[in-house]
Amino acid sequence: MTETQGVKGGLWCLRMAFCIVYVTSMHREGNDLDKLRIGIIGAGGIAGAHAYAYQRMDDVEVIAAADVVPGRAAEFLGRYGFHQGQAFEDYRDLLQLDLDGVSICTPNVAHFQTAVDALTAGKHVLVEKPLSFTLAQATEMVRTSKQRDRMLTVGFQPRYDPNMKLVRDIVRSGVLGQVYYLQTGGGRRRGMPGGTFIRKELAGSGAIADIGCYSLDLVLDALDYPLPLTVSAFTSNHFGTNPAYHAEADRFDVEDFGVALVRLEGDIVLNFKIAWAMHMDTLGPTLFLGTDAGLRLTPSSTGPWGGIWDGGIGSITLFADQFGQHTETIVPVKEHEVDRFYEKVRDFVMAIREGRPAPIPAEQILRNQAIIDGVLQSAALGREVAIEIPEV
Numbered sequence: 001m002t003e004t005q006g007v008k009g010g011l012w013c014l015r016m017a018f019c020i021v022y023v024t025s026m027h028r029e030g031n032d033l034d035k036l037r038i039g040i041i042g043a044g045g046i047a048g049a050h051a052y053a054y055q056r057m058d059d060v061e062v063i064a065a066a067d068v069v070p071g072r073a074a075e076f077l078g079r080y081g082f083h084q085g086q087a088f089e090d091y092r093d094l095l096q097l098d099l100d101g102v103s104i105c106t107p108n109v110a111h112f113q114t115a116v117d118a119l120t121a122g123k124h125v126l127v128e129k130p131l132s133f134t135l136a137q138a139t140e141m142v143r144t145s146k147q148r149d150r151m152l153t154v155g156f157q158p159r160y161d162p163n164m165k166l167v168r169d170i171v172r173s174g175v176l177g178q179v180y181y182l183q184t185g186g187g188r189r190r191g192m193p194g195g196t197f198i199r200k201e202l203a204g205s206g207a208i209a210d211i212g213c214y215s216l217d218l219v220l221d222a223l224d225y226p227l228p229l230t231v232s233a234f235t236s237n238h239f240g241t242n243p244a245y246h247a248e249a250d251r252f253d254v255e256d257f258g259v260a261l262v263r264l265e266g267d268i269v270l271n272f273k274i275a276w277a278m279h280m281d282t283l284g285p286t287l288f289l290g291t292d293a294g295l296r297l298t299p300s301s302t303g304p305w306g307g308i309w310d311g312g313i314g315s316i317t318l319f320a321d322q323f324g325q326h327t328e329t330i331v332p333v334k335e336h337e338v339d340r341f342y343e344k345v346r347d348f349v350m351a352i353r354e355g356r357p358a359p360i361p362a363e364q365i366l367r368n369q370a371i372i373d374g375v376l377q378s379a380a381l382g383r384e385v386a387i388e389i390p391e392v
Helices: 003-034 045-055 072-079 108-120 135-148 162-172 212-222 340-354 362-381
Strands: 036-041 060-066 086-088 101-104 124-128 152-155 179-187 228-236 257-264 268-275 286-290 293-299 313-322 325-331
Touching: 036 045, 036 340, 045 060, 045 072, 045 101, 045 340, 060 072, 072 086, 101 108, 101 340, 108 124, 108 135, 124 340, 135 152, 135 362, 152 340, 152 362, 162 212, 162 293, 162 313, 179 212, 212 268, 212 286, 212 362, 228 362, 257 362
Parallel strands: 036 060, 036 101, 060 086, 101 124, 124 152, 179 268
Antiparallel strands: 179 286, 228 257, 257 268, 286 293, 293 313, 313 325
């Protein structure tokens, strides 16, 4: 080997060594950089479910949490093992960080401003249900999402239940013919929450927004969310305000029961009813009546807290006429171990990664919010009201 060849060989080895170190370094940094950076706003009960879901994802890191209660955000991060995360009392400080997305887990009253600020700061947003406090706020949230070109998705985890998907497939198959009547809702014999859920200034609404939004989503999503037109409603809170039934009766000022008749586009009428508490075991099944067939659903949950649609489906029955006979076909429900909440959060993460639209778009849930808004208005006025959804 000549001296020149030796020098060249040495330089080649040095270059290779440098490349190996550089590529290894970049690979390590790339893995770190490839993790989505998430913040959680609100460190109360529901935030724990979000934290647990993110905790199970290797490609996500929760780098911050915020809560107005001093010390709660730091305790929350430590509890779920996010020891490197930053804790804030003011969520606006959290939004100054380089984040890909945020979970908003605040009381209902804070959904609006928190989401608008997060979207304006360039973050994708997963907001817990209900979408907002009022229809006007929900509209502004959707507008901001569009203007800032950032995702705004809503936390309706029942959609990820395989049997909810089965119902949607049955309805959308056309086997029912023209659907003209819907009945949905449900009731807990005893199932009233407390704290922020029962104060109008923080929650805006009671049972209607808390669990009624799920019942509405079940039937409306199956029909691709027809536009609501009018609503005539009644609400009451006989149980929540009675010390015999609720420990915080003196602070209870939302509804624990509601019923409404809602007209939808396409000559469809919706009978909607919901209860946190009642002297009854059920408010009946969910029904789809069509010109060719009918579908009856019962919830899977039972007991004092059962009978509503934040869980799964217990039975599915298809009613039709065949060969001149009335028939009832039992559609087998799917046995599964799907973690609906995890799937909801994971779908949000993958939508960010893949640049997909919002898994459960706020623009769609705007119609859900419009019905809730209309129910409250109609009940307060004691008459039917028109539902008008502003352009977004």
